[in-house]
Amino acid sequence: MTSQEPVSPPFAFPLQLDGHAGGRMRQLHEQLRAAILDRRLPAGAELPATRRVASAYGIARNTVIAAYDLLIAEGYVVPRAGAKAVVAELAAASVAARRAAKPRPLPLGLEDPRLNPLWRTPFLVSAAPRGLPPRSFRLGVPEHRHFPHEIWRKLSAHALRAWSRAPFSYPPSEGIGELREAIAQHVAFARAVACKADDIVVTSGAQQAFDLLARLLVTPGRTRVAFEEPGYPPVRAAMAAAGAQLVSIPVDDEGLCVERLPPDVKVVSVTPSHQSPTGVALSMRRRIALLEFARTHGAVVLEDDYDGEFRFGNRPLDALQTLDRDALVFYIGTFSKSLFPALRKGFVVAPAWARDALATVKHCTDSHGDAIAQATLAAFIREGHLARHVRRMRPIYAERREALLDGLRRHLADWFEPIPSEAGLHLAARIREPAHADAIYAKARVHVPGAMPAGEYSREPLPQPALTFGYGVIDAEEIGPALQRLARALAG
Incomplete structure (x- = not known):
């Protein structure tokens, strides 16, 4: 009897098959x-x-x-x-x-050459704190408990019903007419910004406004754009992505140091009403100087008025757009602070010479608007609900601001010096001894969660470090005890 020869496997490599x-x-x-x-x-x-x-x-x-x-x-x-x-x-x-196929991971420490290295630059966007408690010193977030949710719900339902009865269409990319008209009336009343509905392009928050303006105004590798130092990082990110040459200009208690602007700068980004993050206001002297610089050197100004509705104390200084007589200012506004961030609605008031071009950029990058949310916001403004909400919130935020100032004076005067500020939803305080800044930041993360070092907004080390406290989502009675705990930790 002959032995049977083994049968060769059908494939020259092993297969693992199991299960059903x-x-x-x-x-x-x-x-x-x-x-x-x-x-x-x-x-x-x-x-x-x-x-x-x-x-x-x-x-x-x-x-x-x-x-x-x-x-x-x-x-x-x-x-x-x-x-x-x-x-x-x-x-x-x-x-x-x-x-x-799954992408092969590169060895640790190597950058993927397929990615634009710009987006690995850490200074472009500040790192927002994660995992914060609901009531904290977080920056940039308004109070939700006093918002007229029921009114918004009814207006939204009405807008939805109106939309359901209309033929399907692509709403205009620059924003529906009712909202642009409502915004024009709102900024004229609240900030004395003179404009018409045709001057306005509605955006998905202020960040899209910066991106559109970067695409419109920057010639890659050539256009020099000046920023406040420290300043709002997402503006830098948009301009850098468009290929701008970034120029940092220091800030003092009068705001942007206009006299430090190089003559070849063609775009100047500024937060004149409430500097981000120090909170100072650009003085009238420097406002006039900035507009004169732009006129003399053929530059334009981007005026970011992100929380200018909330004023405490003296009459607010006129917006740069109000003072502008040469059509050099792009005024950028947002409803993230006056209403709520998830709304994602901002706008640009553009000079007449740039309106059509800006609308074209918006259409190319975002071909149509969201008609229902825009119609809801338009009705909310038109019926006076926005103005009433701002009036209601102003004394609430003022009380919190006073509690913060009082706590800094009573408990933390040995470590901090408040920076003068009369607007917005945050307040900054300089650290008296810069050498102690890192230790103070470490304790602040524990005892005043959400407060941000001003250095998070800067490309370079600040000569005078500061800590910025938000008061949008913390009650006045919670502020003093938190600052007292920080004082005890620093003294221990």
Whole structure:
């Protein structure tokens, strides 16, 4: 009796098949696909007969047929009438290969060359604190508990009903007419900004406004753009992404140091009403000087009035756009602070010479607006709800601001000096001994969560470090005890 010779396996590489039939089919398909991509099954190679594969691995023949059929459908295998199917040329399966293949991780410490290195630059966008308690010193977030939610709900339902009765269409990219008209009336009343509905382009928050203006005003590699130092990082990010040459200009108690602007700067970004993050207001002297600089040197000014509605104390200084007589100012506003961030509505008031071009940029990057949210906001403004909400919130924020100033004076005078500020939802205080800044920041993270070092807004080390406290989402009675705990920690 002769011994039976061992049967050779159908493939020259091992296969691992286990589990139920459906799982074995997927395993067979995935392992054969990987073998084709790795060229262990080269182009033109015949696939073994389905009966042979089924017998060798103890699986049903239909399982093998299903796996082969899937490879054929994906383009990895080519069927042949009356003959065995063969592996396709890899180029023919390239689309499927790209879908299936996972990107290979690069060694640690190496940057992926496929990514724009700009977005690995840490100074462009400040790191917002994560995991904060609901009531904290977080910056940039308004109070939600006093918002007229029921009014907003009714207006939103009305806008939805009106939309459902109208033919489907693409709303204008620059914003629906009702909202642009309402915004024009609002900024004229609240900030004495003279404009018409046609001057306004509605955006998805102030950040999209900065992106659109960067695309409009920056010639890559040539245009020099000046920023406040420290200043709002997302503006820098938008301009840097557009290829601008960034120029940092220091800030003091009068705001942007206009006299330090180089003559070849063509765009100046500024927060004149409530400097971000120090909170100072640009003095009238420097406002006039900035507009004169722009007129003399052919520059434009980006006026970011992100929380100018909330004023405490003296009459607010006129907006740069109000003082402008040469059509050099782009006025940027947002409803994230006066209403709520999730609304994602901002706007640009553009000079007449730039209106059409800005609308074209908006259309190319964001072809139409969200009609329902815009109609709701338009009605909210038109019916006076925005003005009433701002009037209601102003004394609430003023009380919190006073509690913060009182706590800094009573408990933390040895460590901090408040920076004069009369607007907005945050207040900054300089650290008296810069050498102690890192230790103070570490304790502040524990005892006044959400407060941010001003250095998070700066590309360079600040000569006078400061800590910025938000009071949008913390009650007045909570502020003093928190500052007292920080004082005890610093004294311990």
